[in-house]
Amino acid sequence: MAAEFRACGAVADAPIERAADERPQWTARAYRAWLDAGVDILLTPTCRLAADCLADRIDRQDALGLARRHAERCRAAIADSTRREVRAYGVVGPVESLLVLEEARPQDLTDLYTELGLALRDGGVDGVLCRGFSELEAIRLAVAAIRSATGLPAIGAMSFDMGPERCESTLGVTPPQAYETLSAAGAEMIGCDAAEDPDDVTGAVALLSKCGATEIWAGISAGMAQWVDGAIVHPELPDGFSTRYETLVSAGASVIAGGGGVTAAHLSAMAAVRDRQVRK
DSSP states (O other): HHHHHHHOOTTSSSOHHHHHHHHHHHHHHHHHHHHHHHHHHEEOTTTHHHHHHHHTTOOOHHHHHHHHHHHHHHHEEEEEEEOOOOOEEEOEEEEEEOOOTTTHHHHHHHHHHHHHHHHHEEEEEEEEEEEEEOHHHHHHHHHHHHHHHHHEEEEEEEEEBBTTTTTTTTTOOHHHHHHHHHHTOOOOOOEEESSSSSGHHHHHHHHHHHHHHHHEEEEEEEOOEEEEETTEEEEOOHHHHHHHHHHHHHHHHHHHHEOOOHHHHHHHHHHHHHHHHOOO
16 A cells, blocks of 8 residues: 555655545555556555564554554445455554563463454455564464454564575574474465565475465565665565466465555456456
């Protein structure tokens, strides 16, 4: 959604959660564009709320209100469209404090993700995506808390972009370790989310598939991130982005999602490839 908001005039480094709440017309425009592009899942712009809460950058009740309102708007966009079969997923992301360094307490994370999950559920989402995590215990707590509190399906997606094969998280977690732990925590789908280089995702997807995962989430950016004129940009054009579809599906991906720099045009190009494959 950040790329769509910048097209509307948003400041590049403005917190997307607040910008989306303060400019609901931008949110509605982004959702309409994604629905028109042919997406099967809409995501809420709520990934940073957990980190902001734990770091006291936002009041807990304000954050929960934001989560609920974003979920309501996501659900309303689907209801107002002709594509009622599209699912709405709330998004939660990691916190900055690490459990392994005892910077955060497990119960604090459990409480936080429980409350965020309930706020998203109350707003009407069909499930919750836990994305962008590098610490296995943190995402396990998030998935387990959300499943226990809400009963909604949960997706656990970690970032794998380190190690000799670029298939480890920054804390050394491998896809097989993630599969075993998150499956036990109740995740309906496990995956790799928006690694720095989208080419790294295919290897992690293949490893998850070898573990026996039948539902795999793959989040990719629009090319390798670059620093241009004081801002992060992703240079890949829609046609280039869409060519990744067949490779990821062949590796085992069942859901392909957009990450950094991905716009409705990118998603539309990939949906066109998907639809051609379905017709074959």
